[in-house]
Amino acid sequence: MSEMVNVFLFGKKYSVPSNLTIMRAMEYAGYQLVRGCGCRNGFCGACATLYRIKGDRQLKVALACQTKVENDMYVATLPFFPLVKEVYDINKVRPDEQIMMQLYPEIYNCIGCNACTKACPQGLNVMQYIAYAQRGEYAKCAEESFDCVMCGICSSRCPAQISHPQVAMLARRLNGKYIAPEAKHLTERVREISEGEFNQLLEDVMQKPVEELKELYNHRDIEK
DSSP states (O other): OOOEEEEEETTEEEEEETTSBHHHHHHHTTOOOOSSBGGGTSBTTTTEEEEEETTOOOOEEEETTTOBOOTTEEEEEOSSOOOOOOOOOTTTOOSSHHHHHHHOGGGGGOOOOOHHHHHOTTOOOHHHHHHHHHTTOHHHHHHHTTTOOOOOHHHHTOTTOOOHHHHHHHHHHHIIIIISOOOHHHHHHHHHHHTTTTHHHHHHHHTSOHHHHHHHHHTOOOOO
16 A cells, blocks of 8 residues: 555645655546546646645646655646747748747847756756747757647746747747758648548548457557
8 A cells, every 4th residue: 555645735635645646646636637638638738737845935836747746745736827829820920030029029038047947847958949949040949849748837937938838839830831841741641631532441440449449559550
């Protein structure tokens, strides 16, 4: 049997096994996480969580899916972390420095404190990809930020109020649209789908029982 610890979820005390993540502990306590989180039919990064430990004044942030509970942990979640998402038409913007100045000018207020990088649960060098965005090096920004799950924890620590994940998303879109070489096999596959070449195959798959689908998935051919 795992050791039990006391956690406070939204102000209410619960006793939960010490080997659980915050997310599992919430479910153990009776909360139903039915939407929002990626591993619960939603978006990865949506389980960004605030917590502190009794006796420690520091407020900490983490992803609830990868952080284990501690004794006397006080947990709270927000419906979203503070990100500003600007609206733009990717077909009308261009991969130059001016587009970042127009949409996300706050990136030029970065003071180099590196709090964003230290807070990132994915271990990304967030301050570095913001530096790439400042210089208009969008291919490098896209590469550096590739594993971002848009949780917004980096932004919650930023004194310049930069929306790091949205900056990175714009860089990846600019890179994919204008800079990276065209993936011709992908273009061809999109054409095939648009022309309905896979409609019958999809219909057949939808009619299969779940167990057969699992078997097909587990023994599928994986491209090298």
